[in-house]
Amino acid sequence: MPHAFAPPPAPLGASRAVAPRVSEIRAQLHFDAEAAEARAVATVEFATGDFDGKPALDLRQELLWVRLDSKNISTDAFAPLDLGAGWESRTRVLDVDLPAGSHHRLEVGYELGTPDAEGAKPIGWTKGGVDFDFWMSDLHPGRYLEMWVPAPLVHDRFALHLDITLDGVDRPHKLLANTAAVDATPGGRHWSLVYPAHYTALSPMLIMAPAERLETRRSAVRVAGRSRSLGLVVAQLDDAGADLAACEADLRAWLSYLASRYEPWAHGDTFWAVLWGSTRGMEYDGATTSSVSALEHEVFHSWFGRGVKPARASDGWIDEALAAWSTSSRRSEHPRFLTEELGLDQPPVELYPPHPWSRHTPAAAYSDGPRLIGGIAHLMGGADRMRAALADWYRANAGKMVTTDGLAAHLKAWSGLDIGPWWARYVHGRD
Ligand SMILES: [Zn+2]
Known part of the structure; x- marks a missing residue:
């Protein structure tokens, strides 16, 4: 086939x-x-x-x-x-x-050993113990499962x-x-x-550490669209310094809100969140490893990014553009749900690496990505309309793979607007 x-x-x-x-x-x-x-x-x-x-x-x-x-x-x-x-x-x-x-x-x-890829981490050997984390990233090629186990794209x-x-x-x-x-x-x-x-090569999460370094809380949360409640596992490594009960309360609220707003939960019966000392975060299918400040962004990815998954690494810009546009983060340059005119006179941006064997998300996805979504939201008549269009796109594709062309076609059909020139200039970098 x-x-x-x-x-x-x-x-x-x-x-x-x-x-x-x-x-x-x-x-x-x-x-x-x-x-x-x-x-x-x-x-x-x-x-x-x-x-x-x-x-x-x-x-x-x-x-x-x-x-x-x-x-x-x-x-x-x-x-x-x-x-x-x-x-x-x-x-x-x-x-x-x-x-x-x-x-x-x-x-x-x-x-x-340490994977031969940009930003990969070594295995953490301590006296009588091992710290191991898949430590995946979208930002550099070779940072999915293939770091540790032979894997396809x-x-x-x-x-x-x-x-x-x-x-x-x-x-x-x-x-x-x-x-x-x-x-x-x-x-x-x-x-x-x-x-x-x-699962694909970007789906599996794995963390292993001496038991005394991992504090874990288990609970359950009711979310829309599920007859059974969703299990919630929140854990932290001892360098995270988080208030685990507070993180659990926030996670329950975000999971419940996202399931109501976008529906359906596309993963298994549990959501896992592991807090660590790093300032970064990484999304997996129904799971995340994250800093406290990145947690909302990473939970959002269980809908956009891992609930609908990029079909190719080059489609991964969508995940970050939508997460940065829809969630609040200290590191974000733009307010949540930015709605601002974006003319066709700004410098072109390439968010979709064109080579078919490309394997990374450009860092511009976090800054120019939400700027583009905010510009199209402005064209569409407001953030609420963009959010409704995204909810429909998500519902039609939950559990499936999505593409850059597919999102453009959906936004065009949903709004009746010709967003082609914006896509050409601010996704494909064409002048
Ligand atoms: Zn992200």
Whole structure:
């Protein structure tokens, strides 16, 4: 079956790199706190798509060995290549030509260290303990699951099984992940978990730390559109210094408000929020890791950003433009629901990186993005009309993938306005 959002084949000498369809990824992550070393073994089940070629799957770790369909191949035959979107957007490509529509199994063994990607964090080794966080980001290529486990680009959905073992730790650890399917062995040193099969590489959250460093509160909140209440897990690492009860109260209010305003909750039976000492935040499917000040922005992403998901990394600007426009943040340059005329005489802005193998959200999405939404809200006759249009767009697409063209078509159809010139200038950077 063709995959509508997969990037087209990228020329590679006489051959080409192609996006595979991944069905399942299984990985064993083994942490040895005494040696301050970690290793992993991963198996990826995939099919090639509509094209013959060399499959591209990324992993930002040092390889020890590689097997394709039970045969050893050289680690050099799974090396990172620039497919035209720049070196930062490089991806590993299997140097084996595979026929279209065939099924394969890739197995890799690797050292687990600091991922080879801008802004990635090392594994935190402490005496007798381990601090580990997927620490994903939209801002730099290679900062999704592929930091730790071989993974496809964000258009692909797959089941992810993880088996995590800790050795050399002298106290129980706690693991928080945005899936109900976690088996924890008593003692806090071994977990086996499965994430839902509709997740993509930007969906799974994982935090692991010594149990005494993680304070957790559990409650439930009633939200519109659900017959059962939604579970709420709020946790903080000991460097967050947050008032957890106050954060829980705010989260309950935001979840209830967003579910009433935009409907339906597109995730599982629980929302997870983990507060940390960092000033930044990151959204996952029905979950976030966040500073206290970014919390409202991150909860909003469970609707716009992870409730409707970017079909390609280049569509990720939408998430930040809408979140920055709709929520209040100390760091935002614009007031919530900005409504202000935006002429066609301002410098062009590129929010959508044009190369099909691009893999990041430009930082301008946080500043020029809400400015654009505010300008279109002005054209449409006010913030309320923009919010109603966004609510309709969300309801029509909840749980699905969304695109930049799709949002433009919706806003145009909803309002009857030709927003094309604004989109061309302030999304695609055309003069
Ligand atoms: Zn955001």
